[in-house]
Amino acid sequence: MKNVKLLTLLLVAALALPLGVGVSSGQDEVKLVYWSMWNETEPQAQVIQSWIEAFEAANPNIDIQATWNGRQNQTLVRTALSAGETIDFVDQDADPISGGLVAEGLALPLNEYLDETALDEDMPVRDVFTPGTLDLFAVDGQVYLWPYVYNTSQFWYNKDAFADAGIEQPPATWEEFLDACQKLLDAGYDPIAAESDIQFYQIDYLTYQAVRYGGVGFLLQTLEDPTGEMWRDPIYLQAAQNMRELWDKGYIPPESAGYLWPAGQQTLGVGLAAMELVGSWLPIELANVVEGSFEWGGFNFPAMPDGAGDQNDLMVYLLSFMVVKDTEHPREIADFLKFTTTQENMQQMADEALVGVTRVDVEWAPEIADGAAAAANATAVFGMADGGVALYPELVNNILYVNWSKLFLGEITPEEFVETMVDDQAEYWANAG
Numbered sequence: 147m148k149n150v151k152l153l154t155l156l157l158v159a160a161l162a163l164p165l166g167v168g169v170s171s172g173q174d175e176v177k178l179v180y181w182s183m184w185n186e187t188e189p190q191a192q193v194i195q196s197w198i199e200a201f202e203a204a205n206p207n208i209d210i211q212a213t214w215n216g217r218q219n220q221t222l223v224r225t226a227l228s229a230g231e232t233i234d235f236v237d238q239d240a241d242p243i244s245g246g247l248v249a250e251g252l253a254l255p256l257n258e259y260l261d262e263t264a265l266d267e268d269m270p271v272r273d274v275f276t277p278g279t280l281d282l283f284a285v286d287g288q289v290y291l292w293p294y295v296y297n298t299s300q301f302w303y304n305k306d307a308f309a310d311a312g313i314e315q316p317p318a319t320w321e322e323f324l325d326a327c328q329k330l331l332d333a334g335y336d337p338i339a340a341e342s343d344i345q346f347y348q349i350d351y352l353t354y355q356a357v358r359y360g361g362v363g364f365l366l367q368t369l370e371d372p373t374g375e376m377w378r379d380p381i382y383l384q385a386a387q388n389m390r391e392l393w394d395k396g397y398i399p400p401e402s403a404g405y406l407w408p409a410g411q412q413t414l415g416v417g418l419a420a421m422e423l424v425g426s427w428l429p430i431e432l433a434n435v436v437e438g439s440f441e442w443g444g445f446n447f448p449a450m451p452d453g454a455g456d457q458n459d460l461m462v463y464l465l466s467f468m469v470v471k472d473t474e475h476p477r478e479i480a481d482f483l484k485f486t487t488t489q490e491n492m493q494q495m496a497d498e499a500l501v502g503v504t505r506v507d508v509e510w511a512p513e514i515a516d517g518a519a520a521a522a523n524a525t526a527v528f529g530m531a532d533g534g535v536a537l538y539p540e541l542v543n544n545i546l547y548v549n550w551s552k553l554f555l556g557e558i559t560p561e562e563f564v565e566t567m568v569d570d571q572a573e574y575w576a577n578a579g
Contacts, residue, residue, distance in 0.1 A: 173207040174207065175209070176207055176208045176475055176478050177209045178208065178210045178211065178234045178478060178479060178482070179211050179213075179234045179235075180211065180213070180233075180234065180235050181212075181213045181222065181223050181226075182194065182212060182213065182214050182237050183215065183216065183217055183220075183236075183237055183238045183239070183465070184214055184216070184237075185214055185216045186214040189498055189499040189500070190295065190495070190501065192498070192499075193494055193495045193498050194212070194486075195212065196494070197482075197485065197486050197491055197494075198210045198482075200485075201482050201485050205478075205481075208482075210482065219237070220236075220238045220243055220246050220247060223236050223247065224247065224250075227252065227470070234469070234473040234474075234475055235467055235468065235469045235473065235479050235483075236467070236468050236470065237466060238468070239463060239464070239465055239466075240463075240465065240466040240529070240536070241283075241463070241530040241535040242535060242536075242539065243291065244283040244290070244291060244529075245535055245536045245537060245538070245539035246539065247468060248283070248285070248290045248291065248468065249536075249539075251471070252470060253290040253291075253468050253470070254290070254468075254469040254470065254471045254473065254476060255289065255290060256289050256290060256291075256292055256469065256480070257288060259271065259476075259480035259483070259484070260272040260280065260289060262480075262484070264484065264487070264488075265484050265487075265488050266490070271487060272289075274487060274506060275293070275487075275505065275506065276504050276505070276506050276521055276522075277506075278524065278526070279293045279296065279462075279504045279527070280293070282462070282528070282529055283464075283529070283536055290468060291464075291466035291467070292466055292467040292468070292469075292483045292487075293464040293465065293466040293467075293504045294465060294466065294467065294486060294492070294495065295464065295465035295502065295504070296462060296464060296502040296504045296521060297425040297426045297427055297462065297463035297464070297465075297517075298425065298444070298460060298461075298462055298463075298514075298517040298520050298521055299350055299354075299423070299424070299425055299426075299447075299460070299461040299462065299463065300423070300426065300445060300446055300447070300460075300516070300517060300520060301316075301421045301422070301423050301444065301445050301446075301447065302422055302424060302428045302429060302443070302444050303316070303420055303421035303422075303443050303444070303445070304414065304417065304419075304440065304441070305442070305443045306440070306441060307333075307335050307417070307420040307421075308326070308330070308420065310333055311326070311329040311332070311333035311335065311420070312333075313326050313329055313330070316443065316445030317448050318448055318449060318457060319448050319449050319450075319451075320388070320448045320449065320450050320451060324397075327392070327397040328395070328397075330420045331395075331396055335418070335420045336398075336399045336413060336418055336419040336420065337398070337420050337421065338392060338419065338421055338422065338423075339402070339410045339413050339414040339419035339421070339422040340398050340402040340410050340422070341402070341406070341407045341408070341409070341411070342402060342403050342405050342406065342555060344407050345547040345550070345551045346535075347423070347424055348547075348551055348554045349530075349546065350423050350424075350447075350461065351389050351423060351554070352382075352385055352386075352389070353530070353531055353532055354423075354447035355384075355447075355450060356368070356382070356385060356532065357455045357459055357461075357528065358448070358449055358450040358453045358455040358457070358459075359381040359384070359450045359453045359454065359455065360379075360455065361454040361455045361459075362455065362528050362532065363528075363533075364454075365531060365534065366531075366532045366533045366537070368382075369534045369538055369541060369542070369546070370538075371575075372575035372576075373568075373572055374567060374572035374575075375568060377564050377568045377571065378568060382563075382564055382567070383560055383561065383564050386553050386560030386563045390553070390556065390559075390560060399419075408431070410422070411424070411428060411432060412432070414428075414432065415432035415435030415436050416436075417437075417440075423447070425463045426444065426501070426517035429442045429511075429513035429514055430499075430500045430511075430514075433513075442513045442514070442516075444514065444517050444520065445516065446458065446460065446520055456525045458520075458523050458524055458525040458526075459524065459526045459527075459528065460520055460521065460525075460526070460528075461527070461530070462521070462528070462529065463530065464504065464529075467486075487505060489505060492504075492508045493508050493509070496511060502514060502517050502521065530542075534546065541571070545567070545571060545574055546567070549563055549567055549570065
């Protein structure tokens with residue numbers, strides 16, 4: 147069956163690729179150097195490797211040499227490029243690579259290639275992407291990232307635990323959320339799983355509250371305030387108090403303060419905890435932990451009282467390809483990226499890696515079907531820390547993450563969090579100029 151599928155892919159590639167992209171002979175040999183954030187044994191890497199093999203078979207003059215670096219890929223790429231090493235294209239989480247290599251001017255604009263006709267649809271390539279995914283990290287109208295994996299940030303939960311606690315529908319408001327947490331606690335569950343050492347998980351509680359209270363862009367606007375005074379908006383004190391209430395009422399069990407990843411999420415996998423606010427990769431990470439008829443559900447972060455944001459506003463974690471600006475082979479790389487974006491190849495990624503993807507007409511795995519629904523119904527999408535990771539990575543990583551983690555773990559009070567952010571951010575911007 148695998149050989150039949152490969153032959154089918156090759157035939158489709160040969161027939162569908164436009165002139166200059168299909169089976170070629172007598173052309174100059176082209177070597178494309180690709181550095182990836184995946185580890186070679188991960189299913190995502192295995193799917194990409196199968197794409198490479200199919201594309202190379204349809205284009206015998208092209209050799210794509212993949213290096214599987216793992217999550218430190220961007221750091222390794224930056225060091226290699228600085229040393230003059232040739233790298234043609236890379237992939238990474240969209241937020242940090244946007245705030246890193248793209249912001250450093252090392253990426254090639256992709257607009258002209260996205261305006262070309264898709265390989266399997268009579269429409270521009272850009273039109274096969276889920277709305278919002280291409281624009282999310284665009285700079286002055288220029289698209290530098292070609293997203294392919296789409297993770298949603300939601301509460302992922304055990305449907306059986308919710309049913310056992312008498313919760314008929316996922317909570318839509320903060321009041322309903324607190325009520326659900328109490329019902330789960332009364333039924334013998336730890337309502338919320340949490341990790342003590344993953345700051346970019348912890349910050350989602352602040353990001354979502356800021357977006358639900360103030361609307362998409364409110365947290366980003368706050369980060370851009372050179373005085374830091376916007377942190378004194380009542381929204382942030384309330385958000386910090388809400389966070390501590392979850393701990394004070396036992397909705398996050400006290401022992402979570404000592405959990406190192408993946409200890410927290412494993413309590414959800416084995417049925418002790420009921421939910422966790424995290425990306426849609428969670429059900430896949432816990433696939434070998436859950437037992438029996440474990441049924442996953444996902445629901446959006448609840449609406450906040452009198453909030454300006456919509457509950458369907460969705461934070462997303464995209465994974466994207468980036469073409470290095472100085473590559474000598476932009477045409478060949480663009481042809482490969484168009485090839486990865488066919489409906490068949492995107493469906494393969496969804497089926498074999500069990501992740502969400504950025505193409506509109508692809509069905510996601512049953513475990514993350516609620517993520518697909520959230521993506522389809524999103525009124526707006528935004529990146530990590532409301533776009534702050536992409537635009538101000540140093541401020542977010544070294545100040546916001548650190549201070550919120552202290553609040554999250556009870557090391558400082560809500561009032562201290564607000565005042566610390568005011569002072570630290572003012573100092574940051576004073577020194578940034």
